[in-house]
């Protein structure tokens with residue numbers, strides 16, 4: 001069977017390109033979308049992601065504001081910053097990069113963001129709207145995975161999707177998106193996690209396996225069904241003395257061995273990551289469009 005490589009960079013470029021007409025229409029009406037990204041502390045991976053988000057905005061000619069706050073920032077200071085971004089008419093999307101330092105209550109911060117500016121779709125209001133199938137925004141990573149599957153004509157209707165991992169950022173929303181009615185959904189979804197019995201057996205039942213556990217090379221060839229489709233959400237840093245940086249990025253899937261068994265696979269890096277950024281841009285454009293309607 002021939003193997004299809006699911007190339008997230010190509011699809012992300014198409015998603016981004018398609019935003020240009022919408023951006024033009026907004027600018028004719030005097031609005032340029034603005035995204036504020038807040039990062040607290042010095043987690044190196046967070047800073048990489050935040051830089052990529054800012055650059056993606058700039059490439060589209062959108063307003064990008066990045067607020068880098070020290071790790072000693074108090075919860076109240078962060079909440080004040082969110083309040084001022086909520087009130088800022090130039091800012092249509094607000095994103096607070098997670099994780100936050102342990103002295104800050106993540107839920108309090110997320111709940112402070114105006115749901116109409118919550119381009120991460122992490123606010124309980126947006127989580128609820130997603131779950132009932134009437135979303136304002138969809139969270140960028142799972143929405144990007146759905147778009148990738150659709151773009152490669154991977155049928156989800158009636159298929160058994162196993163989502164490995166139950167995080168609020170990927171696993172739970174992924175399951176809730178794919179169980180909805182409609183194109184790119186209508187799947188039978190199993191959410192498997194560290195407490196699941198016979199994890200490997202569950203994974204082997206998957207027509208589509210979505211790995212989001214954050215453990216390097218966790219999914220081995222004996223955990224996948226012959227001919228299935230595998231999406232790797234992981235980007236894990238592993239030590240590598242031969243690399244200039246001292247580390248390299250690997251996915252949650254043992255790509256080299258798994259690729260011999262499956263019909264399609266998304267690599268990491270180069271799969272889901274670029275889609276996350278593209279969908280965030282799409283959400284920010286949508287937020288700006290919504291701001292003109294109310």
Ligand code: GUN
Pocket residue numbers: 095096097098099120140141169276
């Ligand atoms: N940390 C890891 N992924 C994400 C994301 O999509 N959004 C935010 N805000 N933080 C993250």
